[in-house]
Amino acid sequence: MPEVNIQTAPIKTKDHIQLLATPEYLEYHPLQATSCWVDLNLTAPTYEGKDNTRAPVDLVAVIDRSISMSGEKIELVKDTLQFVLTQLTAKDRLCLIVYDDSVNLIFDLTNVTEDNKSDLSCKINSVHTRGSTNLCGGLLKGMQVILSRTDDKADVASVLLLTDGLANQGISTTGGILKAMKDPFQLKKRKRRMRKLKKRKKRIIIPSIQGQVIKKKRKKKRKKKRKKKRKITNIDLTEEFTGTVYTFGYGSDHNATMLKDISQAANGVYFFIDTNEKIPESFADCLGGLLSTVGQNISLKVELSNGATITEFIAKKTPTFNANKTSAEVALGDLQSEEQRDVLMELQLPVCSDLGADGGILNYASITLSYFNVMSSVMETVKSDLPVPRTNTGKPKTSNPLIDKQKNRILTMKALEDAKKKADEGKYEEGRDLLLVCKNKIANSITREEVMVKGMIDDIDDMYDGMIDAGKYKSYGKSRVINALQSHIQQRSNFQAAPGKIMSYETKCKAGMKKKKK
Incomplete structure (x- = not known):
């Protein structure tokens, strides 16, 4: 045959x-x-890298400016946003929102023309730190900006949410934030308030002794008119949020699980930034991907x-x-x-x-x-x-390399998930043992020499080191394992590997953008 x-x-x-x-x-x-x-x-x-051939993008940067971001962090963030300005063109739009106890729109979606760049740059530099962390308020405002677009909508639209701490103002639970993301304008709450108001306005009718109907007057007079709330115009209130949300968590104090869940709910990814120096690289990785969608x-x-x-x-x-x-x-x-x-x-x-x-x-x-x-x-x-x-x-009954590679990916995901469960219970040695078993299986597979598979082994080694003890796991290991697990599920890069280590799923566009930033 x-x-x-x-x-x-x-x-x-x-x-x-x-x-x-x-x-x-x-x-x-x-x-x-x-x-x-x-x-x-x-x-x-493969995107060829020519600005006139790529699709325009609408980017909304939502920046944590709470007091914990003071010093080098906020300066690196501002420097990174300045770099973003240099990579966008007149067909792209950028918006900047900052949040602390409250939420402030620094500038709305604005085309990044040569005439506008100087003004936008000055507004970025004016950002200073203060207050607490109303993370949900900042996120919802960013989503509202995307949903409020009318003319000239870019097909690629994304919210970039950055924080170094825990949400401690407004909605602060993961479940509450995810629920709010389904209704960024909080329209359901408004409707409930309107229904209650209408009920209070209903006249209470009681019969008199003579059988006539009289109206009971209220003791307190209401204000004749309330200030009308700003109407949301030109928005399809049935429209779902079709943009993406990318989250960036700095240091050891942020809630990695929350940021991962937020990004996953909006088809983005979570970036774990363990050192300040990786802020620009992480932004560049994300931007390189978005500009090549x-x-x-x-x-x-x-x-x-x-x-x-x-x-x-x-x-x-x-x-x-x-x-x-x-x-x-x-x-x-x-x-x-x-x-x-x-x-x-x-x-x-x-x-x-x-x-x-x-x-x-x-x-x-x-x-x-x-x-x-x-x-x-x-x-x-x-x-x-x-x-x-x-x-x-x-x-010969030899497994196809394409499938062997994907089985290794699934094996890595399972090992990371199981090891995390053990580490969350304080069983760090058991978690490390699971990672070691997985590494040995992958190292003996037929695709062990492929770049993506080598990246999996590097990730497992990194997780292994991150589960040495409670201190290491809290400061680095937990965030890193959540970060790596999502990367392998999404098949998308979201971490800056140490020198000499392979970062799985990095594309030429992302690598090129990071090279520009350096």
């Missing part, structure tokens, strides 16, 4: 996301029911055929299935230049005796990828199939 190529050919167009479906092995016995791991890989095109609102749908069913489906977000697990659909957020997203899927394949002793190739899935192409500003669809050889030629 001739050699069978089991990889579906990817779509090879320059400005489109490529879709590749790959089974784990070269063949599967036709007369045996069997499980089959499949990798569904999405690869973003190529696809948004990505959705992947898998429809199985020929009796196959789904037994496991591993993606960055929870998928939806039909009743008999023969189809699945999952949202995958956005893709930046060169980035990849992988969905690892385990199928159960039935016996296919109809193919005969020699077997053949069966297509087990129709895969549809839909997304908004930021470069061309149109919705696009990419389709692919999943041909699987149901043969028995005695070929």
Whole structure:
């Protein structure tokens, strides 16, 4: 029988996301029911780096200026914002919001033209520290700015939230903030207040002795008119927040879990900044990604055929299935230049005796990828199939490197999660043992020499050092493990590795932006 190529050919167009479906092995016995791991890989095109070809961006920087940010921190933040100004062009817009006990809009979304840069620069330099940390107020104000846009909306819009401490003013719990993010203008609360007000305004009617109806006068007179609240105009109040939120936590005093959950709720990532020197690098990493966004609102749908069913489906977000697990659909957020997203899927394949002793190739899935192409500003669809050889030629049963690499990623995620649970219970040695077992498995895998896999091993070593004792875990280890876990789930860089260490998922655009900042 001739050699069978089991990889579906990817779509090879320059400005489109490529879709590749790959089974784990070269063949599967036709007369045996069997499980089959499949990798569904999405690869973003490479952004060429020309400002006239990239999409415009709307950035809202929300800066913690509480007293703990005094000194070098706030100066580095201002210096970094000045760098952001140099990288944006006239088609981009920047907004600056600062928060302490209260929230202040320093300047609204403004096109970064050559004429405006000097004024914006002066306003950035005017920021000074004071007060406490109304983190939720600052975040909601940033989201409101994105939602309030009317004309000339940029397709790429993001809130960059920076803090070095704990939320201690306004809504301060993670659950409360996440709930507030679903209604940034707090419209539901306003409606409840209006309903209560209307009830109070209702006239109370009581019957008189003569059977007539009289009105009971209230003892206290209300003010004739209340000051009218500013109306929110030109906003679709049913519109969901479609921008992203990136969070940056400095030092050891911030709530890493809260910042991770905030970013995850809005399709962003959390950056852990352990030293002041990494503030500019983290910003540059984020900015390099945002300025090279190529696809948004990505959705992947898998429809199985020929009796196959789904037994496991591993993606960055929870998928939806039909009743008999023969189809699945999952949202995958956005893709930046060169980035990849992988969905690892385990199928159960039935016996296919109809193919005969020699077997053949069966297509087990129709895969549809839909997304908004930021470069061309149109919705696009990419389709692919999943041909699987149901043969028995005695070929070596060697795992496909693409799937082995993704299994290593899943193994790393599981180890980080389990080790964190142990460390949270004070069982640091048990957590370190789990990381060591994972490292040894990955180090013996067939993809151990690949850059991404080496980055996983470096991350595990870093976590291992961060769980030496309670002091190390509190000051560094906990934030770092949350940071690394999200990075591997999202397949996106969000940490500045130490010299000589590999940072997984870093793209050329991000590396180039960090080089500019240096």
